[in-house]
Amino acid sequence: MSGTDVLPIGDDMMRKELMRMMDLSRDVHRCLWAVGAGEGLRPGELVGLDWEDVDWERRLLTVHGSKTEASHARVPLTPLAFRELRRWEVVCSARAEPAHRRRGK
Helix, strand or coil, X not given: CCHHHHCCCCCHXXXXXXXXXXXXXXXXXXXXXXXXXXXXXCHHHHXXXXXXXXXXXXXXXXXXXXXXXXCEEEEECCHHHHHXXXXXXXXXXXXXXXXXXXXXX
């Protein structure tokens, strides 16, 4: 796996540490590590994500800012984040559960 598959920036040590944390994690926590580190999200942005924020075809993620309701950005998913989101989606579908929560409900 190349460096850009895991993190958009960083050194080899950071990539190894991330992969180790993911190896020690299960299910949603593994996905949270991959998406949070790969996309450089703040904790509030990470837990605010929902399936509607993922554009599977374009491999983009809509990130809602934590400061204002109107702030948001569309960022490209790293291959690692995309793969882990797909894995988590399969788990959620099998359990018939939402990804995390539904906005506005």
